[in-house]
Amino acid sequence: MSTLYLVATPIGNLEDISQRALRILKEVKLIACEDTRRTAKLLNHYKISTPTTSFFEHNKLKKIPRVIETLASGDIALVSDAGTPGLNDPGYLLVKAAVEAGHNVSSIPGPTAPIAALVSSGLPTDKFLYLGYLPRKSGERVKMLGTIKELPFTLIFFEAPHRIEDSFQDLLSVLGDRQVAVAAELTKMYEEIYRGSISEAISQFEKKPARGEYTLVIEGFTKDLEIWGEEKMQAMIISGTNNKIPPSQLAKELSQESGWPRRKIYNLIKDISNQDEE
Numbered sequence: 001m002s003t004l005y006l007v008a009t010p011i012g013n014l015e016d017i018s019q020r021a022l023r024i025l026k027e028v029k030l031i032a033c034e035d036t037r038r039t040a041k042l043l044n045h046y047k048i049s050t051p052t053t054s055f056f057e058h059n060k061l062k063k064i065p066r067v068i069e070t071l072a073s074g075d076i077a078l079v080s081d082a083g084t085p086g087l088n089d090p091g092y093l094l095v096k097a098a099v100e101a102g103h104n105v106s107s108i109p110g111p112t113a114p115i116a117a118l119v120s121s122g123l124p125t126d127k128f129l130y131l132g133y134l135p136r137k138s139g140e141r142v143k144m145l146g147t148i149k150e151l152p153f154t155l156i157f158f159e160a161p162h163r164i165e166d167s168f169q170d171l172l173s174v175l176g177d178r179q180v181a182v183a184a185e186l187t188k189m190y191e192e193i194y195r196g197s198i199s200e201a202i203s204q205f206e207k208k209p210a211r212g213e214y215t216l217v218i219e220g221f222t223k224d225l226e227i228w229g230e231e232k233m234q235a236m237i238i239s240g241t242n243n244k245i246p247p248s249q250l251a252k253e254l255s256q257e258s259g260w261p262r263r264k265i266y267n268l269i270k271d272i273s274n275q276d277e278e
Helices: 019-027 035-047 060-071 089-101 112-120 138-148 160-173 198-204 230-242 247-258 263-276
Strands: 003-007 030-033 052-054 077-078 103-106 128-133 154-159 178-183 192-197 214-218
Touching: 003 019, 003 138, 019 035, 019 103, 030 035, 035 052, 035 112, 052 060, 060 089, 060 214, 077 089, 089 103, 089 247, 103 247, 112 154, 112 178, 112 192, 112 214, 138 160, 154 160, 160 214, 178 198, 192 198, 230 247, 230 263, 247 263
Parallel strands: 003 077, 003 103, 030 052, 030 077, 128 154
Antiparallel strands: 154 214, 178 192, 178 214
């Protein structure tokens, strides 16, 4: 039987591709691409003339039977726009169909943004959970984050630049002020990895122009990150107020300890102060 090769391609720097991957791309009968135009840049760079066909989210159901039919007469490679195919793309459906048809499936390993960001983050790498893109809508994000907030694994997400600020607010509200690494433009000239707390990241990325999607690596849950209840928060606010700690400083200090967003604490401090004045 023929083989479907899952070929990892560069996530930015064209030098990040193995000799084996280049050989496979030259030898297969056909290359199925997420975007033939983007893949053409890679193929032209390495003078590879193998025929290509598109295979992406909106034509997957139509294309799978055709690709499997072609696979019956020779090996095929599957590539994504960047990184390892099958992650956050319909490649897994093609793999499933190839396996069911009795063909071999072989992964040609290489670049992948989640792992590159994880190992560069400075956060624990022994246990992690990759969850793809965060939900687009705030309500859906909050609901999803609520289901994983007590998991002790380092969390990895993708996020689009135009949603990053709103997502940070939801991450802070649900997960607390955890440590985060935010990776952008990995392997490229303008590679950047920001490391700090989520609350600090909100200020860092406010109205910050972005060139591409972000990979977020977030600290997993620990007892130290257990979010305080409102009763405990009110007691700590009263204690801090009695010690004449300025509201902005008190909100910052309590945010770091409690898992509460600093802005929410600040507003609660003001509410308590107004009640005392009445």
